[in-house]
Amino acid sequence: MNKLVLVDGNSVAYRAFFALPLLNTEKGIYTNAIYGFTTMILKILEEEKPSHMLVAFDAGKTTFRHETFKDYKGKREKTPPELSEQLPYMRELLDAFNIKHYEINNYEADDIIGTLSKKASKENWDVKIYSGDKDLLQLVDDNIHVAMMKKGITNLDTYDIKLINEKYGIKPMQIIDMKGLMGDSSDNIPGVPGVGEKTALKLLKVHKTVEGVYDGLDQVSGKKLKEKLEANKEQALMSKELATIMCDAPVEASYEDAVVGEHKKEKLVSLFKELEFNSLLNKVDGDREAEEVDIEDLDITYVSEVTKEMLDSPSSLVVEVLEENYHQGNILGVSVANKSGTYFIPTDVALNSKVFSEWAKNKESEKFIFDAKRAVVGLGWENVTLNGVAFDVQIASYLIDPASGSHDISDISRRKNSLLVQHDEDVYGKGKKRKIPEDDTLAQHICRKAAAILALREELDQELADNEQKELFYNLEMPLSVILGRMEMHGVSIDKEELQNMGSELEKKLAEIESIIHELAGMKFNINSPKQLGEVLFEKLNLPVVKKTKTGYSTSADVLEKLQDQHEVVEKILLYRQLGKLNSTYIEGLLKVIHKKTGKIHTIFNQSLTQTGRLSSTEPNLQNIPIRLEEGRKIRHAFVPEREGAVIFAADYSQIELRVLAHICQDDQLIEAFRGDMDIHTKTAMDVFHVEREEVTSNMRRTAKAVNFGIVYGISDYGLSQSLGITRKEAKGFIERYFESFPGVKDYMDNIIDEAREKGFVTTMLNRRRYLPEITSRNFNQRSFAERTAMNTPIQGSAADVIKKAMVDIAERMVEKELKSTLLLQVHDELIFEVVPEEVETMKALVPEVMESAISLDVPLKVDVSYGDTWYDAK
Structure with a gap:
């Protein structure tokens, strides 16, 4: 039998976006929704093995339903740009999977799915629909089943006629009558005010349809209910119409056109690499066969x-x-x-x-x-x-x-x-x-x-x-x-014994926390087993289930963070995990990469990786040692000078990206603040909250800091709301007030987009380019991603140029002065040196002088220096 799988593309994308934490690649492409969407597609292909498959998308904001009710879906918040920018990649991936995707103006994805599923069902095809929208349950029949996403995207219930009857006590087509009576807040379908699911189902068991309810209104018990129904008859009938999926929409694509073809392997591998889906590569790549290249031998x-x-x-x-x-x-x-x-x-x-x-x-x-x-x-x-x-x-x-x-x-x-x-x-x-x-x-x-x-x-x-x-x-x-x-x-140089001691201390602390967790949970269990942990949290302690996976309860970090206020054991589990990762990734990880000959750690700096020009560090990544947790900071104790009496010396640019922004955008307020050596976050808080300096609270400054750095990275109201734990409306207000306070920044952002559109690229202060072909795309989502990139690349890239220039200049000056001190590391906006005792005073003067004059800006560059017996003591 032919098997047709139809996927509600927008529904899966939305579920994936909100189910997974906001992820992005080294190049700044948001990927959480794409990743979730891709894993769902792979799961469907593997488990269903469909002969035919099609993913339906909504074509636009307005449909024929808006002619019936102009406020249809009117209360939905605008799609976060972080999600909008990911949708074109989903279509690209589907093309690479050789899976047909389709949309049609004035209709919804539901109508495409309804039309194709019913046609296939009439020919006795086996049809399965994937969605998170209960409206699609109305399509269920003997041949059509609906895999309904509950929490997240992998926790599914598959509905057939029997399950719908068990759950609701009605037939699939009565779903539209249920929606007509109770409405649907997600689609802004009004229904009858005061009638919920329970009442709607009770009415339908007797009267079968909305029309039947009104035909038998005299038989409805309850004076208030009867009055509500009577007063909202037209609204109920309209709501039923809005909830009805059209099964004869003018869909030009045929379900027979949706044959699942062979993957375009090279394209898939290329996309997975671009999106940094390394864990998924083996599913589409496998062992790469040697390339057949017909070349003549060189004369050597x-x-x-x-x-x-x-x-x-x-x-x-x-x-x-x-x-x-x-x-x-x-x-x-x-x-x-x-x-x-x-x-x-x-x-x-x-x-x-x-x-x-x-x-x-x-x-x-x-x-x-x-x-x-x-x-x-x-x-x-x-x-x-x-x-x-x-x-x-x-x-x-x-x-x-x-x-x-x-x-x-x-x-x-x-x-x-x-x-x-x-x-x-x-x-x-x-x-x-x-x-x-x-x-x-x-x-x-x-x-x-x-x-x-x-x-x-x-x-x-x-x-x-x-x-x-x-x-x-x-x-x-x-x-x-x-x-x-x-x-x-x-x-x-690394103090191996110190690292080993830290590892022992961490193991001791982990054992103590494990004991506390077992005591709080009232039983012993394997904390590192997601299955056992899930059973303890959600079955024994009865904490609310946030998300499920195909193997059981999700106990991911984002889930546990949402449960911190529910039980004190959760906070201990999060700490246990953090310390466990510190021990395995950084203590044990660093011990493994100590060079046998030198006894040192030799990281690799990647110079040709990021599009912004920033350096990265691998094998091991010494730029990423977590320092927010004190136990993480302590790892820096193990990084020591090689020479007797020498110190570890750190020189750090202060707020370099914001200073670059002030120079590039020429905003008078920003320039004045930096020239006056004001705390820029306090200054921003004063302007955004309209208060005097002494009235700025720590929370105001924290918000201002998030806005300042968010602006540099092209943050949206959604992104800011997530980082501050506030509503999108509040976040939008902060961003608007920021631009009112610093109009030069807004002008710069508008102008740089125009420049990118004209040239096709943006540049840093030292002429590093980033090409943005999508800046003129007709696709809004691709264009908005390019615009955000155009705004932040000159800032981030110029900051990267500044510290690179400082490294070159310092190396030259140290050779000129015949200094014995050594540049060891670059960590973001910071340089780390080993300085011999007789050169400490020289370096205290030389390093800030060179770093602060690496590039001439209209605001002063500021460098903070510190030093100590270890990297930890230097900060």
């Missing part, structure tokens, strides 16, 4: 001895180090390409050659490289210094096309129609299949990279010039890559 020279003649200037250089061996040395081979030829130099030949090491160290010998930072690290572990990096293909590609999903040499060469290079995975394999290929294959692969770099450099250099980005590239990003490489090589 195998080198047994390095000579000066083969190291011409300029040359491209590849130092091949695989990802998993990044900080272990393990160079697989070296290749050099220049006008005289392409050379493969085996690792032992290169590392034992004085000619090669002197050439590598020579600042005058120009090297073109892909990922200079990795080359610095790879050679550095072998005690070979790399200088003279004149071009980095990876960074050039990143600046020219920051939105590209990949800046791998193979993908860049394809985009530029240049010399073809295979993906590393296709040469080395991945996971358990990872292995080093035969010598000839390895040599060809590494040499093709060198030849591709040489072929790409001129074109990329010209594109940088066309974009007016050469200064950004050559004076900022290029020198920074070498600095980051040396920071990675140097690493950060």
